[in-house]
Amino acid sequence: MEHRGLGLPALLALLAPCCCAAPGPTLWPMPLSVKTSPRLLVLSRENFSIYHDPSSTAGPSCSLLQEAFRRYYDYIFDFNKSQLGPAKRNSAVELKQLLVSVVLEPECDLYPSITSDESYTLAVEGPVAFLKANRVWGVLRGLETFSQLIYQDSYGTFTVNESNIIDSPRFPHRGILIDTARHFLPIKTILKTLDAMAFNKFNVLHWHIVDDQSFPYQSVAFPELSNKGSYSLSHVYTPNDVRTVIEYARLRGIRVIPEFDSPGHTQSWGKGQKNLLTPCYNGPKQSGTFGPINPILNSTYCFLSQFFKEVSTVFPDQFVHLGGDEVEFTCWESNPEVIAFMKKKGFGRDFQRLQSFYIQKLLGIVSTVNKGAIVWQEVFDDHAKLNPGTVVQVWKNEMYPVTQAAVTAAGFPVILSAPWYLDWISYGQDWRNYYKVDPLDFDGSQEQKKLVIGGEACLWGEYVDATNLTPRLWPRASAVGERLWSQQNIKDLEDAYDRLTIHRCRMARRGIAAEPLFTGYCNF
């Protein structure tokens, strides 16, 4: 019970019939171009199927599409509900088929990448609808949209309006960050998150897999890292677990980008890898505590080489996130060997230079194994020399448009996260704030703005585990999803509210415990 300073309009909204099958599309995110006609088509479980168009470059051998066809068939017809007998015939035209056609080389057995073509067109008319895309990635996006067009009328008949949709994303990098170090996330939770991401056309899972608190990644080359660094032996991701996540994601057109954050945020690495972290000093004596990774030892880079060599084979994506944020200099400052090294290198007392020295060597290692790098903004802010193409993730909230301008002016691609820290919960409809962000709202040229490749909604794990992850992520992250997929002019909050409430119920129906936006109910 709140002081309802909302007044009469809000009360009226409460009385309005709530989120049932609304006329017109309730699509999320809103496609590039949608034309709907009032002409209705009906479809039934028994008489409808999804097929490969004979002219498609993909066919039944494409297991990614086969899996998707089955999945979306179940989403459309609510596999939970029992069907009783044949469909009720009426005068409406029946939709019997969705024919799927891939135009170019499908890329069916490949992994999605930053350059993947996710565009598609959807022509829904009786008796055959056509979904056309350049690659399988567009088919996946199109199937999701198609499933959102279908609704049940008050008789329960599966209905769809004749429509014509042309769609492609505004930004190619649309991600969710999960943190499995502050709290272990069971594989089931990660897979559920991937499902929800697909419903919202997200295409990157930024897996912040290890940090100070725990090291759940089971390395084959360095098994002690997780043996000693995980919360317990049951709080570990085996190579099989990782493979499961990567393939599950791939089948949904989602890239998995791991983050092995260093040189800070590495306390847990020291448990299983002796002499990796910098010993801190209390005057002349070691204090027994440790700081960031020790940047002055050859053994450090030997370890990192081997470690990232393994990572580069385990994770197929072109990019690896190297972190580089929030490096505390106090421990380095206290260590006499580090001080001596600084002197020798001519860094003086400027520890940013030592940090940059480390990062640059790490970037070199990573490029040796043919991966691109993503780093947090400190790496750029603190003047490390970055290889062209290194992606900078902007996360600090103070004046982030200024940071975006600086990074893009220097020619580096940007991933925006600063306004989208979903772990920062507050009372009320904070999704509206996420929705209102415009990623290109900074001072810069057209070329600079082209360098903003997208953004990520971050769900840091200090206060999040499997008990509350899903309602905390969804549907708030959906607001970010539309901001990153849909065009800049899609910003009407009222319309967004109407569509998002229905989309939220759709997610709930599909097994995602997305929390409510406001009062009301779901019609199932």
Place this chain on the structure above:
Amino acid sequence: ADFWSQEFSGILPPGLCFATNACYRTAVQSGYQVAESIVPGDIEGKQHAPEKSSLVILVGTPGCNELPSLESGENYTLTINDDHCFLLSETVWGALRGLETFSQLVWRSPEGAFFINKTEIEDFPRFPHRGLLLDTSRHYLPLTSILDTLGSYDPATHIYTAQDVKEVIEYARLRGIRVLAEFDTPGHTLSWGPGVPGLLTPCYSGSHPTGTFGPVNPILNTTYEFMSAFFLEVSSVFPDFYLHLGGDEVDFTCWKSNPDIQAFMKKQGFGNDFKQLESFYIQTLLSIVSAYDKGYVVWQEVFDNKVKVRPDTIIQVWREETPVHYTKEMELITRAGFRALLSAPWYLNHITYGPDWSEIYMVEPLDFKGSPQQKALVIGGEACMWGEYVDSTNLAPRLWPRAGAVAERLWSSELVTSVDFAFKRLTRFRCELLR
């Protein structure tokens, strides 16, 4: 006193209970076989730890078939030593509390064996009313959510049938929990309108009805006829002595706009003071409800707006700063001789980033200026989980373990205030809840 005791060993003994079996089924769920350790943590001693095969529960007054009430005693003592292993309580409610504590005392060694330390506990609650408010109007909560929160509904109709209500009440009773129903009027009643035409006040724009409605119409006899019949039913469906009648946030705009009400106000000599009209309604409602032999709890506006209420009315304080700071409000209410329930600092639906449980924990309900007699009128408090942004998808993680902070504040002594000590226990307790 007549004592009857039950051997409790984790297996339900047949025929020993002369109350309902249900009483013991609850007990069985929270018990374990125990072994007593000679010295806490003494590894060698464990080999020879005497085994306890039963916790004996002695209850002074039978009450297995009764409902808990505001006056129910919940005291108990727990004695675990070489010679004895028993839980002693005057009432079954105390036994339930003691069983919960007992279950929290049992621990497992790394080898997996169950242990309990020698223990002497004397326990009783500081406040008799320690409540949780659940809002099933802003979002329907399926029965499983409600029952899970307490310790066969129809998803399509979003209705709680009489059977559903019975289930909730009985489930609560078995856990010593009272179910206090709130039917909030005259405000917060828009949803009543469609089913009871003529109940709500039609709003006007000038001389024409706008088609929208406001609070319950206080000037019609039909209103009070309806309320009489409705609360007669409510009084029998909900067995607790108390009913919550709401009375908060009444928006006067619609009343002001209605010409019939304006005329009524003139006739009654209320002038332009709609608080008097509100009082008029509430007083009539209260006398209806008193006639059904029920006590009532109301939100603080009823007191703030000077409605004449019976001296045994309980006032619930929910507003943090207006009309005064809630501590001042507690002072005013108790000074006027009414019993008070504190909720203002415990709105758990107000979420923020970070561990807010400690602020919740550090609230001291008696931290206001008043005599000991006044302070004795504070019967407890309630953590509130309003439902605007809450349904079954997020209720449990939003409630727990933060409500645990309120629970300790209302049960334990005012001297138990160390946040560090609480943190240690609460993190463990949270994992227990998950288990």
